[in-house]
Amino acid sequence: xxxxxxxxxxxxxxxxxxxxxxxxxxxxxxxxxxxxxxxxxxxxxxxxxxxxxxxxxxxxxxxxxxxxxxxxxxxxxxxxxxxxxxxxxxxxxxx
Numbered sequence: 003x004x005x006x007x008x009x010x011x012x013x014x015x016x017x018x019x020x021x022x023x024x025x026x027x028x029x030x031x032x033x034x035x036x037x038x039x040x041x042x043x044x045x046x047x048x049x050x051x052x053x054x055x056x057x058x059x060x061x062x063x064x065x066x067x068x069x070x071x072x073x074x075x076x077x078x079x080x081x082x083x084x085x086x087x088x089x090x091x092x093x094x095x096x097x
Contacts, residue, residue, distance in 0.1 A: 014043050017052075019075040028079075028086045037085045039078045044068045056081060 021029070032038065036059050044051040052074040054065040069077050 017071045017074055025079055029082050031086055032082050039081045041074050
């Protein structure tokens with residue numbers, strides 16, 4: 003009896019990035035308030051393209067743009083900073 007070998011599904015590694023201390027404070031502030039940003043592969047537009055999903059409370063909004071591997075996390079930080087600045091009434095990042 004022979005077994006069919008399945009081809010491995012295409013996969014991608016997440017891009018790597020180091021976060022600064024200030025970025026981590028802003029991201030932590032957002033996560034504590036149920037605001038999260040995630041990246042997912044965009045399989046339709048090439049191997050290095052990513053989508054960004056914005057999770058606020060129980061709703062998910064997808065950024066209509068696609069981002070390349072080298073700049074997707076720059077946009078993620080931009081979104082986190084935007085929501086931090088929009089909802090934080092305190093001027094410091096400790097919230």
